[in-house]
Every structure is written in structure tokens, then in C-alpha cells.
Amino acid sequence: MDLRIRTALRTDVPKINEILNYAIENTNYNLNLNARSSEDAYAWFDSHVKEDYPVVTAVIDSQVVGWASLSHFRAYSGYDTTAEVSVYVERGFRHKGIGTMLLTELERRAKRFHMLIAVITDNNTASLSLHSRCGFIPVCTLREIAFKNKEYISITLMNKKL
Ligand SMILES: CC(C)(COP(=O)(O)OP(=O)(O)OC[C@H]1O[C@@H](n2cnc3c(N)ncnc32)[C@H](O)[C@@H]1OP(=O)(O)O)[C@@H](O)C(=O)NCCC(=O)NCCS
Structure with missing residues (x-):
């Protein structure tokens, strides 16, 4: 498996x-x-490029299977x-370390920031594990702050000081 993490291209936007x-x-989630x-x-992609906010993609044999960004x-x-x-990692490619690789590369490109923050819904155990594993710490939970699919949803904020 030839897996690479690289700067996202405009041609990656549809995937x-x-x-x-x-x-x-x-x-x-x-x-x-x-x-x-x-x-x-x-428009999202172009504004990231213009403002120098990184977008990276995970590519296997020239196929995009995941992406990550700072905003x-x-x-x-x-x-x-x-x-x-x-x-985000495509279904079928999860639990293989790709999320960890994307987040690690993003952090390498985040030198100008003081703090990274992740906003994670409470039921998203994969994302909570991923961010913990990469050194993010849970800060607080905002209970029932959103509503989707007929239920109130709580979110946990996790951050990492660089
Ligand atoms: C969250 C997500 C990006 C993780 O990507 P991934 O490539 O599977 O992550 P990794 O393989 O690098 O695994 C990272 C950690 O998450 C854990 N993990 C991955 N999938 C998991 C699952 N389904 N349930 C529980 N833990 C899971 C792994 O065990 C690993 O932690 P550990 O090794 O300390 O146990 C992926 O599940 C995803 O795209 N989810 C849908 C989109 C999403 O929720 N994005 C985040 C929004 S905040």
C-alpha cells in the first residue's frame, strides 16, 4: 500500500x-x-489557500482516502x-493509522499557531481516541448544544498547546 500525506490540490476538492x-x-459527527x-x-478550499491554512490529503495509489485541515x-x-x-478518513480505510498520520502532518504545519482545538460530538469515540492519542486534552463538554437527527447533541472541546 503506497500511502502518502501531501498538500491537498484543487483537483482533490470533489473527493x-x-x-x-x-x-x-x-x-x-x-x-x-x-x-x-x-x-x-x-470556496472553502480557495480561502484556505489564500489565508495559508493547511489542507492535507491522504492518498493511496493516487486515490484520496482522507483529508485534514486547519481553519x-x-x-x-x-x-x-x-x-x-x-x-476525515473514508469508510473502509479507517482504523489503519491514517487519521493519526493526517493529524500529525497537520500539526507539523501548524507552527504559527499557539493552540489547536477540536470540537467533537460526544458519541464520536473514534475521534475522541484519535485526538487523545495525538496529545489533545479534553477541556469541557457543552451539553445538548446542537440538534440533529431528532436529538440534542453534546460536544466536547479538546485542545493542544503547541
Ligand atoms: C475519527 C477518524 C478520522 C479516525 O481516523 P482513523 O484513520 O480511523 O484513525 P486511526 O486509525 O489513526 O486511529 C486513531 C485512534 O482512534 C481509534 N479508533 C479508530 N477508529 C475507532 C473506532 N471505530 N472506535 C473506537 N476507536 C477508534 C484507534 O483505536 C486509535 O486509537 P488507539 O490506537 O489509541 O486505540 C475516522 O474515524 C473518521 O473519519 N470518522 C468520521 C469523521 C469524523 O468523525 N471526523 C472527526 C470529526 S471531529
């Missing part, structure tokens, strides 16, 4: 969006209620020293 939309449409359009996915945590400039982590 990145497909992996994201699977989570939106089939799980409570992502709290969007509606799939992200292709237009919005390109603005909140839209107030006082938070610019913090970045929010996203990491």
Missing part, C-alpha cells in the same frame, strides 16, 4: 467534499444539517492564534 458529505448525511455544495467546497476557530481576530482541526 474531499464527498467524504465530508458522507459524514453530514449519515452521522451526527458533523453538525451541518445539509450537504455542502460543490461551489461552497471550492479559523471563530471569526474574531483575537482568536487568530488558535486553529480548529478537522480530520
Whole structure:
């Protein structure tokens, strides 16, 4: 298996969006209620490139099987020293260490930030384990802060000081 983690290309955007939309449409791990359009996915990618927020992909034999990114945590400039982590691995490729590799590479590219933060739904044991394993610490749980698929959802914030 020839697995590489590399900088995401604009041509990766459709596959990145497909992996994201699977989570939106089939799980409570992502709290969007509606799939992200292709237009919005390109806008998301272009703004990351423009603002130098990293997006990386895991590629096996030139096929994208996962991605990770850093994004603005909140839209107030006082938070610019913090970045929010996203990491997604395609079904069928999970539990093989790819999430860990993506997060490790993202952190290598996060030198300008002081703090990384992950916002994780309480039922997402895989993501909680992944972030713990990579040195993130649970900070707090916001109970029933969101509503999706007919239930209130709690989220746990985990952070890692760089
Ligand atoms: C979370 C996710 C990215 C993990 O990716 P992955 O490639 O499976 O992760 P790894 O193989 O590197 O495993 C990392 C840790 O997670 C644990 N893990 C992975 N899948 C798991 C599962 N289904 N249940 C429990 N733990 C799991 C592993 O055991 C490992 O921890 P450990 O070795 O200390 O036991 C992947 O499950 C995923 O894409 N989930 C859907 C999208 C998502 O929830 N993204 C995060 C939003 S906050």
C-alpha cells in the first residue's frame, strides 16, 4: 500500500467534499444539517489557500482516502492564534493509522499557531481516541448544544498547546 500525506490540490476538492458529505448525511459527527455544495467546497478550499491554512490529503495509489485541515476557530481576530482541526478518513480505510498520520502532518504545519482545538460530538469515540492519542486534552463538554437527527447533541472541546 503506497500511502502518502501531501498538500491537498484543487483537483482533490470533489473527493474531499464527498467524504465530508458522507459524514453530514449519515452521522451526527458533523453538525451541518445539509450537504455542502460543490461551489461552497471550492470556496472553502480557495480561502484556505489564500489565508495559508493547511489542507492535507491522504492518498493511496493516487486515490484520496482522507483529508485534514486547519481553519479559523471563530471569526474574531483575537482568536487568530488558535486553529480548529478537522480530520476525515473514508469508510473502509479507517482504523489503519491514517487519521493519526493526517493529524500529525497537520500539526507539523501548524507552527504559527499557539493552540489547536477540536470540537467533537460526544458519541464520536473514534475521534475522541484519535485526538487523545495525538496529545489533545479534553477541556469541557457543552451539553445538548446542537440538534440533529431528532436529538440534542453534546460536544466536547479538546485542545493542544503547541
Ligand atoms: C475519527 C477518524 C478520522 C479516525 O481516523 P482513523 O484513520 O480511523 O484513525 P486511526 O486509525 O489513526 O486511529 C486513531 C485512534 O482512534 C481509534 N479508533 C479508530 N477508529 C475507532 C473506532 N471505530 N472506535 C473506537 N476507536 C477508534 C484507534 O483505536 C486509535 O486509537 P488507539 O490506537 O489509541 O486505540 C475516522 O474515524 C473518521 O473519519 N470518522 C468520521 C469523521 C469524523 O468523525 N471526523 C472527526 C470529526 S471531529
